[in-house]
Amino acid sequence: MTTATAPPDPGGLDQDLVRNEVDGVLDGFLTRKAGTFAEQQLPAEVTDVLRDFLHAGGKRIRPLLCLAGWHAAGGQGRPRAIGQAAASLEMFHAFCLIHDDVMDQSDTRRGHPAVHRTLAAHHTHGRTSTAADRLGTSAAVLIGDLALVWADELLHTAGLTRRQLTDVLPLIDVMRTEVMYGQYLDVTATGTPTGDVERALSICRYKTAKYTVERPLHIGAALAGAGPAALAALTAYAIPVGEAFQLRDDLLGVFGDPALTGKPALDDLREGKATVLAALALRHASRVQADQLRLFLGCRTLTDDQADTAREIIVATGAAHRVETMIADRYERALRHLESAPFEPASADLLREFADSAVRRQT
Amino acid sequence: MTTATAPPDPGGLDQDLVRNEVDGVLDGFLTRKAGTFAEQQLPAEVTDVLRDFLHAGGKRIRPLLCLAGWHAAGGQGRPRAIGQAAASLEMFHAFCLIHDDVMDQSDTRRGHPAVHRTLAAHHTHGRTSTAADRLGTSAAVLIGDLALVWADELLHTAGLTRRQLTDVLPLIDVMRTEVMYGQYLDVTATGTPTGDVERALSICRYKTAKYTVERPLHIGAALAGAGPAALAALTAYAIPVGEAFQLRDDLLGVFGDPALTGKPALDDLREGKATVLAALALRHASRVQADQLRLFLGCRTLTDDQADTAREIIVATGAAHRVETMIADRYERALRHLESAPFEPASADLLREFADSAVRRQT
Numbered sequence: 001m002t003t004a005t006a007p008p009d010p011g012g013l014d015q016d017l018v019r020n021e022v023d024g025v026l027d028g029f030l031t032r033k034a035g036t037f038a039e040q041q042l043p044a045e046v047t048d049v050l051r052d053f054l055h056a057g058g059k060r061i062r063p064l065l066c067l068a069g070w071h072a073a074g075g076q077g078r079p080r081a082i083g084q085a086a087a088s089l090e091m092f093h094a095f096c097l098i099h100d101d102v103m104d105q106s107d108t109r110r111g112h113p114a115v116h117r118t119l120a121a122h123h124t125h126g127r128t129s130t131a132a133d134r135l136g137t138s139a140a141v142l143i144g145d146l147a148l149v150w151a152d153e154l155l156h157t158a159g160l161t162r163r164q165l166t167d168v169l170p171l172i173d174v175m176r177t178e179v180m181y182g183q184y185l186d187v188t189a190t191g192t193p194t195g196d197v198e199r200a201l202s203i204c205r206y207k208t209a210k211y212t213v214e215r216p217l218h219i220g221a222a223l224a225g226a227g228p229a230a231l232a233a234l235t236a237y238a239i240p241v242g243e244a245f246q247l248r249d250d251l252l253g254v255f256g257d258p259a260l261t262g263k264p265a266l267d268d269l270r271e272g273k274a275t276v277l278a279a280l281a282l283r284h285a286s287r288v289q290a291d292q293l294r295l296f297l298g299c300r301t302l303t304d305d306q307a308d309t310a311r312e313i314i315v316a317t318g319a320a321h322r323v324e325t326m327i328a329d330r331y332e333r334a335l336r337h338l339e340s341a342p343f344e345p346a347s348a349d350l351l352r353e354f355a356d357s358a359v360r361r362q363t
Numbered sequence: 364m365t366t367a368t369a370p371p372d373p374g375g376l377d378q379d380l381v382r383n384e385v386d387g388v389l390d391g392f393l394t395r396k397a398g399t400f401a402e403q404q405l406p407a408e409v410t411d412v413l414r415d416f417l418h419a420g421g422k423r424i425r426p427l428l429c430l431a432g433w434h435a436a437g438g439q440g441r442p443r444a445i446g447q448a449a450a451s452l453e454m455f456h457a458f459c460l461i462h463d464d465v466m467d468q469s470d471t472r473r474g475h476p477a478v479h480r481t482l483a484a485h486h487t488h489g490r491t492s493t494a495a496d497r498l499g500t501s502a503a504v505l506i507g508d509l510a511l512v513w514a515d516e517l518l519h520t521a522g523l524t525r526r527q528l529t530d531v532l533p534l535i536d537v538m539r540t541e542v543m544y545g546q547y548l549d550v551t552a553t554g555t556p557t558g559d560v561e562r563a564l565s566i567c568r569y570k571t572a573k574y575t576v577e578r579p580l581h582i583g584a585a586l587a588g589a590g591p592a593a594l595a596a597l598t599a600y601a602i603p604v605g606e607a608f609q610l611r612d613d614l615l616g617v618f619g620d621p622a623l624t625g626k627p628a629l630d631d632l633r634e635g636k637a638t639v640l641a642a643l644a645l646r647h648a649s650r651v652q653a654d655q656l657r658l659f660l661g662c663r664t665l666t667d668d669q670a671d672t673a674r675e676i677i678v679a680t681g682a683a684h685r686v687e688t689m690i691a692d693r694y695e696r697a698l699r700h701l702e703s704a705p706f707e708p709a710s711a712d713l714l715r716e717f718a719d720s721a722v723r724r725q726t
Contacts, residue, residue: 185406
């Protein structure tokens with residue numbers, strides 16, 4: 001029962017609440033798909049694997065920001081259609097991660113075997129291990145593809161008005177091109193990092209700032225009928241926060257505690273990820289330091305000792321400190337924009353909290 | 364100038380005319396994308412590679428059938444929006460083929476290097492050949508993903524009415540799930556073919572009959588406002604023709620002339636494709652024949668002599684003859700439906716021609 005002294009309705013932006021809502025939509029969708037497949041005598045493997053993947057973890061950041069965008073732009077209550085549109089972003093994200101793991105040949109994700117590894121293990125019978133691995137990769141590409149088109153189906157069947165649908169489709173289109181382009185830049189730059197800080201920032205912007213923060217906010221806001229001014233205000237907040245989020249990720253990828261991040265602290269170095277951190281280190285390194293770094297970054301057999309040396313060089317060049325400064329600058333800029341933005345209070349609170357966690361997180 | 368004796372307007376269903384129209388739309392789209400990327404200092408590789416791929420060949424079957432569906436259901440003239448919606452199916456098909464080649468690890472497509480091979484060759488500088496191959500595969504997965512989302516963008520920006528868009532999106536959703544599911548069944552069955560004819564027919568139906576024939580016709584018809592009866596009439600034609608098309612493909616994959624089909628005559632056997640042809644051969648083989656076939660089908664090192672023996676067994680079991688009979692039955696069934704269907708004459712002519720070429724083709 002609501003009383004006069006109850007806190008104002010936070011617009012349902014509580015993280016656990018949103019997670020339950022999103023997971024309920026995704027579970028329901030996959031259960032219906034599994035039912036249709038069963039009627040057609042098709043195997044349940046696809047829906048089972050995808051459901052397990054979605055349940056294994058993930059912070060539901062994009063649906064949360066989508067709902068924050070909805071409320072920020074004046075959306076009232078939480079119509080079912082809006083919840084489902086927000087959930088569709090999590091299904092799209094499953095696509096991104098499944099393909100990402102195939103491309104990176106990662107063994108694990110969220111502490112479980114990566115989808116392609118799970119599928120290879122499912123299909124060893126009557127196959128060599130090479131053939132099973134190949135099948136696992138192919139099947140994971142296809143499950144990723146299905147997650148992508150099911151994200152669309154969730155959106156198309158959410159019950160949005162025709163107006164909402166036609167307003168939001170261009171943003172979905174642009175979000176997808178941006179994240180794929182960012183991934184493309186990342187994939188083609190990985191293994192041959194250079195001192196090109198601009199390129200690294202470009203990857204960071206497309207792959208993360210726009211995809212993870214700006215576009216989810218825009219999509220939610222567009223569903224509430226937001227005009228160009230509201231979208232621009234969200235952008236002014238989203239891009240610095242999103243860049244800070246990725247810059248923190250780059251630092252955690254090299255200096256993070258594997259027990260907290262859930263991924264080996266050697267991966268980014270061994271892959272030779274073309275991060276801003278790596279670019280700054282290479283740009284400000286002495287000749288000797290640069291030669292050594294180039295040898296280490298992208299070396300698939302990098303040892304723990306070599307990794308420690310690489311970390312020392314990165315610190316010695318001032319790159320780690322520079323990245324911390326960039327994060328702090330961006331955080332301040334985002335908060336400044338937030339203070340002057342016309343967002344309703346509960347959304348502004350969530351965006352402030354998100355900015356805090358983006359820059360302070362250890363996982 | 365039209366005179367009283369001129370032949371009736373064929374509704375613009377001439378294959379060369381449609382190809383030009385489709386290619387014009389796709390070229391224009393990629394040129395605009397390349398322009399946007401250039402403004403953002405992003406590399407042109409993605410659009411260049413995709414353009415080359417689209418120009419390298421392909422029969423534009425799906426756009427043609429989409430337009431046939433449009434006219435069959437009473438669509439008048441050829442609004443620009445309808446042409447662009449039809450072209451979007453070709454962009455989607457590029458996605459299918461690029462990912463297909465990654466999954467099959469094919470070296471060539473349409474007589475040119477497969478996209479992942481082209482990209483590996485672009486990025487050899489500073490990389491081992493293993494690293495370049497891996498990059499080529501990752502980049503091809505991403506270009507495939509982009510083709511998929513750009514197919515959507517072509518549709519969303521075609522200028523369809525809101526009504527047309529909301530009518531057609533559910534069909535796009537179902538088409539994509541069907542073809543991916545068919546691919547999934549195919550990928551997981553490949554390498555371990557059995558005598559399970561039903562499974563093989565299921566793959567054939569989802570991967571080809573529905574994807575290549577039924578859904579393009581439905582999509583075109585839905586754009587013209589077709590109701591359930593018209594869609595059902597198109598299905599009655601499309602499923603048998605589509606199955607016949609794939610059954611012919613299965614025969615060509617084993618008995619075809621590589622000079623005409625453009626792919627090595629050993630591939631299907633070496634892959635161990637779970638075709639209806641292989642299933643029938645295994646089902647009707649003697650124990651000795653079956654043992655030998657199981658040894659050959661899926662053997663990556665199959666020699667020409669062994670392939671000849673496999674072909675002899677397939678013929679001796681009666682499987683090749685049975686498949687020919689299935690093709691003939693399906694062709695007749697499709698034409699019978701076509702005769703009684705209420706389609707306007709130019710579309711009916713095209714559908715008759717398509718059925719002829721589907722069963723008689725040598726490539």
